[in-house]
Amino acid sequence: MLIQLKMILDINPMKKIIILLFSSFSFSAHSQSMDDKVASEVTALRRKGVNMVVRFDNDRHGVPAVYKIQGLGEVMVDQEVYLFYKFNEQDMVMKCINYYDSTGSNSYVATLLPLTISCDSLLGYASRNLKKFKGEKIYPFIYKWKHDGDSSYSWLWGSHPTDLVIEIYLEAEYFRNNLRLDDVDQYGPKKEVENLNYAHNSNTSTYKIFLMIKDLIEPIERKFTYGRK
């Protein structure tokens, strides 16, 4: 940005106005956050009459995935958001990604073209279990450790935690829950410790929604393409 400003100061006044306009447009396009992007997509869906959207955020926390996406080429994705909804009696899924270009230094946010999908069971489950989902908590992986004659309780924290977010937008409201995959494991990485919160966590609607979403996206993950809607 500073280099752009320096260049602008060195050229004639007419060109300055044009470049300033172009510069501000291109900069705002690049700086759009994932949340802004998804919020605008949800708003657009609501305007089209969609009354329920299930959102799934997969923040990869430093462990990006490499996808070959038609229209974008091979890109490194560090954050992906899926939106499941029904439009004109058709189940759909839309995907927004935060990706890096081949230099690895520029990141962009993009919406991939929506795909048709059969997600009636997901939307139905989310709708029926909304009361349970609201205010539901996934507890951390806590284990008991026996010492000589004593025992202590500790908290297992992975070095690369996967923080997932599930949101349900219904009419004008929305509800949000977070999920760390480590917290729904029954045992630690070497099976040396057992998660005392497993029974509760694995029975939450949040986790059940996550499992449904996982089953839905795996078969279609490579089918997303980039283009104009």
Next chain:
Amino acid sequence: MLRLQHEGVDTIVTFGKLLTRFSDPETSKQLGEIAVEESVFIFYKSKGKAFVERCMSFADSTGRFGIYAISKPMIVVADSMLKWVAGDAEKISSQPICSYIFEQKADSTNTVYDLYADHHPIRIIIRIHIKEDKPGIGFSLGDLDYLYSVYAPENLNYLYNIKTPAYKLFSMLEKIADSVKNDLRY
């Protein structure tokens, strides 16, 4: 620290207290009424005598905050503590103090376990510098409570924590630090 190591001091114990979003009032003989934001006591033995120094940031009575001060070395009764630490450093650091964890009923069938969220934690950081080794211990002061407040559920790690060598060291350091803090000269 580097100065002390350069002078050949081989056992140094630092006792740090970091306060989040609040400060600890103190009455210093030299500085008067102050509110301490962050403080590190440095205990060491040199030429057969135990010393303490302190680095801290604080707010003075006028409300000016972020003031830094380093004390002059002061002789302190800490020989037995330093001797014990030098012999048992590994034991002290190998049994860390565990977080405040409590249990509660999630529903009619499941019991869940959770970490107690202290919104104003006082973080304690102890480091033992023996030659090249720097075993460290870090915990929140609230982890040592049996009940954080009258309404809080009991800390399942309370009995374990108070039996750890790390707790014993913390108690010794706190007692010595409290006995000298008002007398230090900056």
